[in-house]
Amino acid sequence: MAKFSEVADALRHGWSWLYALEVEGCHLIFCEADVGASDPAGLQQSATLKIDKSAAVGSRIDREKGIGVGFDLTVTIMRSEDTETIFKKPTKIARLASDLTHTATTVQVEDATGWTTSDQVFIGTEFLGTAGNVDTSSTPHELQTVTRHGPYAGTPYHWGVWPAYKVDKRSAVATWVTNSPLYWRGRMVRMWLVPVDQFGAATGSHLLENASLAWAGHISTDIVPAPDGWTFAAKSDDRRLEESLAASISGTGKIEPNADPFLTEYPFGSGDAFAITLTQKSLDTISGGAIVFGSVKDGPRTVTPFEGLTIPAGGLALSSFMAAVVDAWDTEMSSVDHYGAFRWHKTQDSAAVPRITYEAQVLAKAASAAAAGDVLLMGYSAPVYSTASIAAWTVAPGVVSALPQYISDEIWIPIGLKIHVTPTSMGIRVTSDTGDVSDIPTSGWVRVEFGDREMVTKYQATTTPGEALLTFNPATGPAPTALSASVTDEEPTEVSVEFLGLVSGSYPDMMRKVITSSGRGNNGAYDTLTHGYDLPDLDASTFDEVMDDGWNHLVGDVAIAARTSFVDLFGGLMRLGRVAVVPRTSDTGQAIKLSAVRTDVYDSPDYNITVEDYHLIRSGGASPVRQLNRRLDPNHWTIEFERGEDKQRLIVRDIVAARAEGVNAGRVTAHGLRKEDADLTLAAWARSSFADRHGMLAYELDVAPWLDIQTGDLINLNLTHWALWNRATGAQGYAGLARVIGRRVALATGSCTLTVLIHGTFKTATLAPSMPVTAFTGSASDPATVTVDQKFVAAVSAYLTAASPVRLYAYRPGFEYSYSTTLYAYDVTEISAAGVMTVSATVGSFSLSSDYHLTIPPEAQGNTAQALHTHTDDGTVWR
Amino acid sequence: MSITIPSGLELTEPHDMLGNLDVKKDPVHTLMRRTNYLYATYSPAILQACPYFTADGSYSHIFPVTPSADGLRYQPALAFSVSATSNVSVSIWTSEDGSTWDAVTGWASRSLACTTGQINIFTDESDFIIDADVVAVKIQVSHDNRGQLQLHAFTLYPSEVASVSAGSTASGFIPYDDQWLTTSGAPVTTEMVNRTARNVHAVVSDRVQCVTAWSMDTDDPIRMSTSEGAVRLVHMGQIHLPGNARGTLTVKLSARGGSGSNKVTFSQVDGASVTITTNTDSASPWPIQSGTFEVVGEFPVIKITALVTADLYIHAFNVTWVPNYTSNDDALTEAAPPARLAYLGDLEDLTMRASVHSYAAPSLLRAGTYSPSLTYPTGATGTAQIYDSTATVFALVRVPPATYALRPFVSRCSPAINEGMATSRIGTHPDGGTDEQRVDVPCTVSGGVDMFPPNTPVGSTQNVSIDAGPDAWDDTTPNGNPSTAPDGDYLIQTLQSGKPSLQVIGTRHCFAIGGVFRFLDDLTGL
Secondary structure: OOOHHHHHHHHHHOOEEEEEEEEOOOOEEEEOOOOOOOOOOOOEEEOOEEEOOOOEEEEEEEOOOOEEEEOOEEEEEEOOHHHHHHHOOOOOEEEEOOOEOOOOOOEEEOOOOOOOOOOEEEEOOEEEEEOOEEEOOOOOEEEEOOOOOOOOOOOOOOOOOOOOOOEOOOOOOOOEEEOOOOOOOOOEEEEEEEEEOOOOOEOOOOOOOOOEEEEEEEEOOOOEEEOOEEEEEEEEHHHHOOOEOOOOEEEEEEEEOOOOOEEOOOOOOOOOOEEOOOOOOOOOEOOOOEEEEEOOOOOOEEEOOOOOOEOOOOOEEHHHHHHHHHHHHHHHHOOOOOOOOEEEEEEEOOOOOOOEEEEEEEEEOOOOOOOOOOOOOEOOOOOOOOOOOEEEEEEOOOOOOOOOOOOOOOEEEEEEEEEEEOHHHOEEEEEEOOOOHHHOOOEEEEEEEEOOEEEEEEEEEEEEOOEEEEEOOOOOOOOOOOOOOOOOOOOOOEEEEEEEEEEEEEHHHHHHHHHHOOOOOOOOOOOOOOOOOOOOOEOHHHHHHHOOOHHHHOEEEEEEOOOOEHHHHHHHHHHHHOEEEEEEEOOOOOOEEEEEEEOOOOEOOOOOOEEEHHHEOOOOOOOOEEEEOOOOOOOEEEEEEEEOOEEEEEEEEOHHHHHHHOOOEEEEEEEOOOHHHHHHHHHHHHHHHHHHHHOEEEEEEEEOOOOOOOOOOEEEEEEOOOOOEOOOOOOEOEEEEEEEEEEEEEOOOOOEEEEEEEEOOOOEEEOEOOEEOOEEEEOOOOEEEEEEEHHHHHHHHHHHHHOOOEEEEEEOOOOOOOOOOEEEEEEEEEEOOEEEEEEEEEEOOOOOOOOOEEEOOOHHHOOOOHHHEOEOOOOOEEO | OOOOOOOOOOOOOHHHHOOOEEOOOOOHHHHHHHHHHHHHHOOOOOEEEOOOOOOEOEEEEEEEOOOOOOOOEEEEEEEEEEOOOEEEEEEEEEEOOOOOOEEOOOOOOEEEEEOOOOOEEEOOOOOEEOOOOOOEEEEEEEEOOOOOEEEEEEEEEEOOOOOOOOOOOOOOOOOOOOHHHHOOOOEOEHHHHHHHHHHHHHHHHHOOEEEEEEEOOOOOOOOEOHHHOOEEEEEEEEOEOOOOOEEEEEEEEEEEOOOOOOEEEEEEOOOOEEEEEOEOOOOOOOOEEEEEEEEEOOOOEEEEEEEOOOOEEEEEEEEEEOOOOOOOOOOOOOOOOEOOHHHHHHHHHHHHHHHHOOOOEOOEEOOOOOOOOOOOOOOOOOOOOHHHOOOOEEEEEEEOOOEEEEEEEEEEEEOOOOOOOOEEEEEEOOOOOOOOOOEEEEOOOOOOOOOOHHHOEOOOOOEEEEEEOOOOOOOOOOOOOOOOOOOOOOOEEOOOOOOOEEEEEEEEOOOEEEEEEEEOOOOOOO
């Protein structure tokens, strides 16, 4: 494997390159030419790839969206026997009979008649391998022992290896099991850059051994005919982040103003004939408890609704409680003439008090044995109970109801047992529009639309066959009267609900979750959601590196509605925080991973490469250096906080700039945050952007392709081109640091165009590193080597390039700072993922330990590389 | 070397962190010094309680505590009333295992002169060190002249630190040396940013704060028997946890009784809970048990109930909170990130938030039983005074800096629903005798006078309500004369100071008092 720059570097020595395109779930690898190389394992070369001369690949950061904007790739596949075979309709198609997990090696289909053990098996975008056995005697039929290529683990990256998917038989895409690819849109593609030597041959044991991954994305169009073949376009992975997440589902529901609160404690009390005794939820069952009803005609009957009633963890739903009473009643009274059905009758206390009362009523049936004046029903005692959700449980003492005379019609008799429920525990009974109640998450955010009203709130769901009951936390809403203007309606209001996707936690974590989550849980540590982009190639560590400090203070609760993308959710904060997500090639050139990068420019010794005048190339007659009109940073920010129904606004403005220049407004949405939790952090971010209007200039540079530069890199420019203007000195040319915010490569010519930001009037530098000593050799007062974290190696190496040995100040945080204890290092080496410095001399008296840190000395004692860090009064600025 | 503790909270101006800001000594210097100040002055109460009392001449209380890892000095504050003017003998011990007790310096036995007919408050007696491994504090009080006394309040909080030694403390705090950034051309490092943030975490997370605590006389605790019902309400009250979105409360409980079946549950109403099965050991002292539960929101209602299946003795509990907006992780993880103004803004936010907005307002369960042998003054007009009731109890509440008022939350329970609407009365009382301020909180839901919850079963004969005092602000000078004092419909004024203070609050017609602090927006001039 090689990096793009290494393959390109060979151009200077008479080599050339060709492109090879790999498509997910396809055993063919499409090449521009047959250069006599062996096939990579699992792939078969097909020299049918044609790339348009004008095609370019690469990415440019859109600083307002917080992502790279990659260029689309359009290719043509020429007609051949092989390509005709894969693009034509499959000859065998079977319908999936059951859901297929991503680890299953048996595919159940409705009818496998005609399938043989030599058949290749495809489903959706996945190639499952060859069926090891076909069983048509089972029900349903089975294609057995297929060899799944996945699960794709991201590393080690390998050609021919793709994810194995979890397939729901309800999917229109994946319903069909075929013996060749059926669909193409959405398949991942990789385009490899294959070096070809001076003799026109590929090197290595197979085609891709020395190749570099030049581009990765997804097919975004259908396969369409073209002269002598077919053509399709593919979209780079960063562009996927602009597409909506399929994170939400809809449902239809009815408001339950009576709600169904969970009883976490139970009424207590004692009485004469009427006793209810329940124990705490910590017990597994409720013991004891009885309702005794008396009748002159039939004598007392005892109803014991709570015996053996199991209390689930978390409490008992009120509906279950009431149902238990009804069931017990029915059981006990089934043989008694004077008692009919039992019901809980819903009433409202008053319009002013939004409280629902359930009143227990029984149906007194006419019976020949009863006579006028019989007292049919009696109840006693008065258990009283109160919590925040159940206001009171009352039973009027004494005889609560009596029939004065014989009745001939059925009549509902209140027996004096009431449950009062406050509407803080309103609920919604919902059926899923997918037809499967299990699609409704057990908790999360829901958008409820009824009439002309709408609300977004958190819920918890309890599911029963066919429907789910959503209940809401009284502490967070909805407000008692939010759901319904009237709680007296016997027919509840019908509502439409949308169950929103939910992601919580720190923003770097949420971003990583949304990017990688697959619903399978095997795309790395952040694949925890049921909804995400399923993009496995992510450089997770870069999010920790560049999203530090203030990002760590932001903990959000983000609801993901339909038609909402990664950019919608996080683009605003990334814009303010000056970071972006872009595709970057790994150090080995084997993978292209979505990575977080900074988008502003500052001085640092840890730059990637120096671009000199001789690296500039002239392409198509244009000047190799072109100044761009940079979009002016806002002087008036509106930050809209949106967390559920909470919506607040923060305005941060530079009033003087607005007066002088006119208002240049910027607006971002901070999803998942409340203003009180994040206003200071985001205000600081917004204010810091006011400085950018004097701080940066933008240029495009055409450079040689063999420079190892990627989008997001910090590079050093040492150019004298007339188009460059050093704003600080007024001189022609520019010598200093630049941030690469875009890079595109013309595929045909290999010319590389960079978009860079350079310093303007003011210059920001990097904070000085402070390197904790993790180990040392030699004596504590005269160490021979000192070990620090690997992340400091680049900076120390830069110091040593400027001057060797390099002087470093050793100090113990919290102790005296006299700058008198220094050591000199003349070498730094990466050993076992750490940086080991060799010490040439020490100054001052100290006893080195793990409490010590190393940093750069005061400015006068440092070298030119160390001067690229910040010192007090050194002319650099906080920005 | 110069580790300086600023004399006051050093503030920055908005323009100190705007624009293309030249890298100079400040504002980093000020932000780092602010953590030195925080270390010296951050002092939420480790314990604030109104112990249960009966008419007696001597009491002994044990409280579970979680002291600082740094072995700080703690200042006790006490409030007494006595039946006869006399000295009261007070002894304070600490224990590292709950059984062996060591007298603290200055309190082997200390005589405090108390006068009958008034509340006697002691807030600046000798402070003492509480070692990091101490698990409990014991206090014994006795009337020296065979009279009766009541210990209304016992509060413990860290004393202000006079100086900080070089190097890291056990809590993880690392002081800032002024010499660092005053040197010409000094490097401004990532460690400075990280240290400032981590120092805030070290101090705030090390000094746990009591949100509710309570204790019964160790020699004569109340027995909860099964005859009155299986489940008892022990406490229910609303607290204020500034800025809390989702946090954790830590429970420490000393109780015994039952055969492994008695349980005490600490919970947030409509939220999470932890249930502790009490010890069966009959020997005293009883082991301290602990647990945690999640608490959501800034104003949770805390509820403590006991499931009594055999005789249960709740000896003491202490529920504590630590704000969790800070992290011990490095704020900056990149080797050399750019000098971003946002870092300064974040440090400003963190250090100011810790200094001012990190103190919880507790809900203090007060004793309701009153010894009639004690007499309180009735004041010039008698009934207008807050302590005209035989049920007035005084609490000593730790108040954060830059606080101008407290809006009280009162907890009440009634023997029956909808009985007479009694008004709770809350008031400040700095030194006795005069009703300085008064806030009336009418019953709004279920009414009733205060009833001591632990001895009352939940459900059949009891209803609980929590009501907030008025949210109006009247900044007229508190009037010492009740006859001309405002009518009691305003917030309780607190000392407006740059440092934490102690507020004496009298309560009547309620069983618990909590509240929410009102913070000053403008801190200049404090």
